[in-house]
Amino acid sequence: MTTAPERPIAELPPERPEARGTNPGIVGWLTTTDHKRIGILYGVTSLTMAFIGFLLSMVIRAELARPDTQIVDYDTYNQVFTMHGTVMVYLFAVPFAFAVGNYLVPLMVGAPDMAFPRLNMVSYWLYLSGGLVVLSGFLANTGAADFGWFAYPPYAGQTGSPGIGGDLWLVGLLLTGASGILTALNIATTVVMLRAPGMTMFRMPILVWDLLLTCFMVLIAFPVLTSAQLMLLADRRFGAQFFVPSGGGLPILWQHLFWFFGHPEVYIVALPYFGIVTEIIPVFSRRPVFGYKGLVLATIAIAGLSTAVWAHHMFVTGDVYLPYFAVTTALIAVPTGIKFFDWIGSMWGGKLVFPPPMLFAVGFLVTFLLGGLTGVILSSPTLDFSLSDTYFVVAHLHYVMGGTVVFAVFAAIYFWWPKVTGRMLDQRLGRWHFWLLVIGFNTTFLVMHRSGLEGMPRRVGDYQASAPYAAENLISSIGAGLIALSMIPFVWALLRSWRRPDRVGDDPWGAYTLEWITTSPPPEHNFDWMPPIRSERPAFDWRYREEEGVGALGPEDPWRRRARHDASWRPFHAWVESDERAGDSGPPKAPPDEDGSDP
């Protein structure tokens, strides 16, 4: 906080020290404690997981494309949809958010590394080994877990699904759960303790806020899941009876425990991606983020409410108090709505340009809007009795958890690729990628709403030719093919950036946050110098420090006004005059290019 000792942030060290103790090659990667390398490890691993999850979804769509076909048998199909959900939720969506958090949080708050660098690497090992254990179920003679990603006992117990795959699923997710808890502690500590002088809470990028609150949700939700999984493992292997009705256990207890994790989980998966688009939209609108404090308060509201809505997954059990969970669930629409209007406000009156990151961010908005609206419909128990466990829910969850994550992930990749590699991804290929994905995604999932309304249940491996939703399933499968096609320009752009690099400077976008001040890729301990941090846009302020009324620099009125305004938001926004002055001397080298776009 503001009591952090003053550091010589304005002086360039005489010579950048060599990376200490970094082994070359694979050993170096697996023993590093550098948050950027660990971030890249998380990113590459989670994207590999996404690829595996995507291949599994292709099996599902192939199986369901036509009625009465058996491309895989029922048993395999059940394993495939279980592992598709498992891989996408536990091994891709959350870890990719941790990739972003690992790489960007220290850079964005002006820290040299994470608070606990070694613990950080331990988290990655746990994640990697847990993921491999889960996937190793496919090598077992009885196959992988086949009880769906929420593993309802008694079916997920010893009698329902006795295969070793289920145990591997539980043990693997215990490991990744522990990894998540450690990473959350690490990121939260970094944000609270290691912010640079001047980086008050209310000057942190919204992405950092979103990750901080995500970490608190992880700390609330993951231990509950981990405990429940231990109980289930004890049921399966050691004869415990937590969820075995004949032994006096209660299967519905699992549902309460699981969804007490499961609903915060939905926001654990969503908030970091909200943060990503909140960083991208203002940059390409040439505007500050609109309603910063409203966004933060909305995020806090979402995080709080998300722990009070779990039983809306259990409306059809007939064993929960419906009105309470109907009210809390519907309430979440309000802070989410605030976010929407703030995103639009950030574009309003700006000068919008549409390179691939911005395209994906706007694609995210529309995708998430659809998922949000069907979410309000599903929040009503009256309607959920009809819609629960149908393809309407499948469509809803793929809009909120699938589409938004995927669009935001690609937005993040296109946006921060130049920072991570020093190279640009081809923009023309990026546009092809975006439009193919928009068409493919909506072709796949829009019609699923209708399949659900017409009575198609989830998790069926087949349907009759006379079913009213046969045509919808064919359309869906064609859409899935288009999504696969959309990956060609993306992979092509990656290969091109590798073989024929398009090298760019430190800040090709004219972006706002601290990571763009340093080199691309950043040096070992991130910063050789740091500009003064007077707003949530230090890089922007520095670039336009000569422009009256634009950058927040200088003792002139705009800054004074801003400081008074900020001071009224203590303690979120505590600042101290000496900290404010600490960085005023600027970089001892040539100032950044001024020939970016106009203010």
Added chain:
Amino acid sequence: MSWAVRRRAAFLVGSTALLALALGGCAEQLGLPDSPTEQGGTVGDVFDLYLVAAWVVGAIVVGLIALVVVRDRASRRRGPTSQRHHNTPLEIAYTLIPLLLVGALTVVTIVTIDRVASDEPDPDVVVDVEGYQWGWRFTYVDQGVVVDTHDTGDPELVLPAPARIRFDVHSDDVIHSFWVPAFRFKRDLIPGTPTSFTVDTNELGVFDGKCAEYCGLLHTQMTFTARTVSPGDFDAWAADQGSEGP
């Protein structure tokens, strides 16, 4: 306009049209299948209300996004960009208006919950529903009739209409879910947690029924047929079943 700008404009118009087409194509067919029950009718009314609200809100937000994306493109704007970063009255407005909207919708939901998920003490017919891997056993408590997947293959759930029917649902092995899509209602059968719900039938017809909660290998094939018949036909059917049954 330069070629690049025109191409971008074409992309934008094309994508918007495509989206409108996709949404529109859905709109005229969206809705639930016809329901032979009073509860189903209520669900349908609430669904229509929510759907209209969702369409209106969706149209406003998509409209705002489309407006700003088209109007505020860099190629169409000169001069400095507004750096305004908050507007407190506006922010309060877009907090309160959604709050009122979801508040109103939630009130509608809460007053209809009891109507669609009631548990009548005095129904005309009581059907005890047991799900098992992988089939159904329907026991007509007063008539002493049992219909079981083991005996008949795909079982037929015969119900009188109009009549008030209570379903007592339970399971002994794993979780299943009793679902007739046309009733617009489903209820999980959770071992250890038996529950009941009531349906008021008011139309004749034949309807698909299925298990909606994944329950293992043959979950997909755990289907049945629901048939509503006149009360007279129902009594005749029950007597017939009773005479040839076990």
